[in-house]
Amino acid sequence: MPLGRxxxxxxxxTAGRVTLRVVRAGDAEALRALLRGNRDWLRRWEATHPSGRSIEPGSVPMRPTIRAYRRQLKAGSGVPFVILYDTEIVGQLSISELSGGALQSSQIGYWVSEHAAGRGIAPTAVALAIDYVFVTLGLHRVEICIRPENAASLRVVEKLRMRPEGRRAAYIHIDGAWRDHDCFVALREDGPMISRLPRG
Incomplete structure (x- = not known):
């Protein structure tokens, strides 16, 4: 197991009106509808398969995907969340690439629906997730990798004052091609991320 447990x-x-909750089977239809409704919004940032055999988000039932997500918990390899604003599911956040041993590291990926963007939801969700990684999982490092064209996601790491570590060339196959990503990092000794959010 990546974490050995x-x-x-x-x-x-929860912080304010934003909540992270582990995804469950009952979220399947809400997530599928959200993905279908946000295809144009998300397409530029969605991972694709180099073979061209990618599945359009929201085009297949979500229950098998959710079962696979939840198996990550048992494998010690990831934590799959939905993002809620008040009680409405507005996106997803995944903690992945969990590594124990000498590395003690993880990665975070996330998306928020177009109708909920611009309300400070993503920075709050990411801050909650990073603090969970450090306090509950006891890891030392969190990475977020973002396409340099993704201005909205870059604002998230800027608000949290995560340190830039440079560009990874042709890092992930996104929207039909290999795309560069910029890497941003938080370390446990940086202190609580939630306290870095702008107030008010």
Whole structure:
């Protein structure tokens, strides 16, 4: 196992009107509808397969995907969340690439629906997730990799004052081609991320 242990399902993580909750089977239809409704919004940032055999988000039932997500907890390899604003599902956040041993590292990826963008939801969700990684999972490092063209996601890491570590060339196959990504990092000694959010 990447962490050498099963990850317990965390209780919901909340700050203000934003909550992270582990995805569950009952979220399937809401997520599928959200993905279908946001295809144009998300397409530029969606991972694709180099073979061209990618599946359009929202075009297949979500229950098998959710079961696979939840298996990550048992494997110690990831934590799959939905993002809620008040009680509405507005996106997803995944903690992945969990590594124990000498590395003690993880990565975070996320998306928020177009109708919910611009309300400070993504920075709050990311801050909650990073603090969970450090406090509950006890890891040392979190990475977020972002396409340099993705201005909205770059604002998230800027608000949290995550340190830039440079560009990874042709890092992930996105929207039909190999795309560069800029890497941003938080370390446990940086202190609580949630306290870095602008107030008010």
């Amino acid at each position: 099963v990850i317990d399902v965390p209780a919901p993580l």
